[in-house]
Amino acid sequence: MRETITISLPEEIKTELDKIVRSEGISRSDVVRESLRDYLFIRRFRLLRTKMLAKAQSQGIFTDEDVFKRIS
Numbered sequence: 001m002r003e004t005i006t007i008s009l010p011e012e013i014k015t016e017l018d019k020i021v022r023s024e025g026i027s028r029s030d031v032v033r034e035s036l037r038d039y040l041f042i043r044r045f046r047l048l049r050t051k052m053l054a055k056a057q058s059q060g061i062f063t064d065e066d067v068f069k070r071i072s
Contacts, residue, residue, distance in 0.1 A: 007032075
C-alpha cells in the first residue's frame with residue numbers, strides 16, 4: 001500500500017532535486033524514495049554498529065585489524 005506525504009524543502013534543495021530529475025529522467029518521488037531508503041539503511045547500520053561496538057570492545061576488539069585477526 002502506498003501513502004502520499006507532503007514535505008517542504010528549502011529552495012536550494014528543490015532546485016538540486018529538479019536538476020537530478022531532469023538529467024536522470026526520473027520522478028521527484030523516485031529520487032526522494034531512493035534517498036529515504038538509503039538514509040534508513042545507513043541509520044539502521046549505524047545503530048547496529050553502536051550496539052556491537054560496546055560488545056566488541058569488551059572482548060578486546062577495537063580495530064578492523066582486530067576483527068580480521070579473530071576471523072582469520
